[in-house]
Amino acid sequence: xxxxxxxxxxxYLETGARWGAWELDAALLPAGYPRLVQRAxxxxxxxxPDSPEHAPATxxxxxxxxxxxxxxxDPVRYGAQRDPxxxxxxxxxxxxxxxxxxxxxxxxxxxxxxxxxxxxLNVALGxxxxxxxxxxxxxxxxxxxxxxxxxxxxxxxxxxxxxTSVPTFHHQSIDLLGTGLTVSAWAEDGTPEAVELPSAHWxxxxxxxxxxxxxxxxxxxxxxxxxxxx
Numbered sequence: 001x002x003x004x005x006x007x008x009x010x011x012y013l014e015t016g017a018r019w020g021a022w023e024l025d026a027a028l029l030p031a032g033y034p035r036l037v038q039r040a041x042x043x044x045x046x047x048x049p050d051s052p053e054h055a056p057a058t059x060x061x062x063x064x065x066x067x068x069x070x071x072x073x074d075p076v077r078y079g080a081q082r083d084p085x086x087x088x089x090x091x092x093x094x095x096x097x098x099x100x101x102x103x104x105x106x107x108x109x110x111x112x113x114x115x116x117x118x119x120x121l122n123v124a125l126g127x128x129x130x131x132x133x134x135x136x137x138x139x140x141x142x143x144x145x146x147x148x149x150x151x152x153x154x155x156x157x158x159x160x161x162x163x164t165s166v167p168t169f170h171h172q173s174i175d176l177l178g179t180g181l182t183v184s185a186w187a188e189d190g191t192p193e194a195v196e197l198p199s200a201h202w203x204x205x206x207x208x209x210x211x212x213x214x215x216x217x218x219x220x221x222x223x224x225x226x227x228x229x230x
Contacts, residue, residue, distance in 0.1 A: 005063035005226035007042040009033050010097050010117070012070055012090070013049055032211030033068055033114075040219035042226065049092055052099035059103040064110040064226030067097050067117030069209060072172055075131060078123045083131035085171070098124050110202035110225040112218070115169070118195060118205025125178025133173045133191065143167040143212050148193040154184035155204055156194045159221040166193075166208035166215075173207065202229070 009029060017026035027048035034044035047058060059065060074089040075082050077098070097117070101124045104111040113121040119129055145165045150157035174192045177183070184204070185194035197203040202225035210218045 003227075004041060004043045005223055005230065006045055006061070007037045007064040007066060007223065007226060008045045008047045008058065008062040008100075009037065009066040010068050010093075010100060011046050011048050012068075012093050029068060030211065032209075033066065036211045036216070036219045037066070037223070040216045040223045042219075042223040047100070049096045052095050055096070055099035055103040056107070059100060059107055059109050062109060062226075063230050064222050065100060065104045065112070066222070067101060067111070067113045067120060069115030069117060071116065072131075073116065073119055073123055073129060075129075078128045080128060080131065085132040094120070105201075105203070108201045108229065110222055110229055111204070112222045113205035114211070115207060115209055118207050119172060119174065121203070121205045122174050122178040122181060122195060125181055127174060127178030127181065128176040130173045130175045133171055143169045143209060146187060148185045148187055148208065150185045150194070151183060154182070154194075154198070155196045155202070155221070156184035156206075156218075159217045160215070164215065166206075166210070167212035168208045202226075 011027045011029040014028050015025050016023050029046050037044040071090045072087040074094050075086060077094055097120055101121055146168055147163050147165050149163045150160055180197050181195045182198050183192045184196045187193050193207045195205045206218060
């Protein structure tokens with residue numbers, strides 16, 4: 001792709017991150033995310049958390065947006081009581097990424113949500129989450145694998161038509177689907193593993209972590225949509 005589309009990826013703030021002789025606050029993102037964007041033909045831009053009112057201006061400069069994985073979405077965002085197994089809230093990150101999602105939906109900027117990003121997309125559209133799910137995150141800090149099956153005729157199935165084994169680590173999942181979303185892939189246990197908006201506007205969420213695998217097809221589909229949408 002001669003003129004590579006610019007793909008923004010949300011990051012998160014960590015206090016006391018350490019590298020070399022330094023221990024400082026840092027805006028972090030696992031390297032797999034920008035590497036996947038680059039391997040799929042895009043230019044990667046890391047987006048540190050900012051005030052939500054700046055999200056439209058940020059998204060207006062992008063050709064595509066990735067909302068990365070991370071901590072649990074605060075249940076208050078979807079009107080639920082906190083389950084004891086739900087992780088601590090990340091208020092600033094929730095607010096920033098929800099604003100990014102809304103800005104991308106409004107501006108019709110192609111959008112890919114990964115793990116937490118898919119869950120946050122669902123919440124942004126009025127959906128809810130299952131706060132604890134067994135069997136999809138086994139050993140802390142270690143990604144597992146399980147098969148996902150595409151739904152024929154969906155955007156995801158166009159990119160990945162066959163059942164595949166995907167890298168996964170999550171203990172929450174979609175409960176009530178957000179307005180307009182449809183499930184485009186399932187796990188064997190009936191967990192929704194991909195959702196999308198079935199419209200001309202390219203919006204897809206996947207529950208797994210493509211940045212931890214070798215399959216470029218989901219990210220390549222986003223990059224191609226971003227190139228076409230410019």
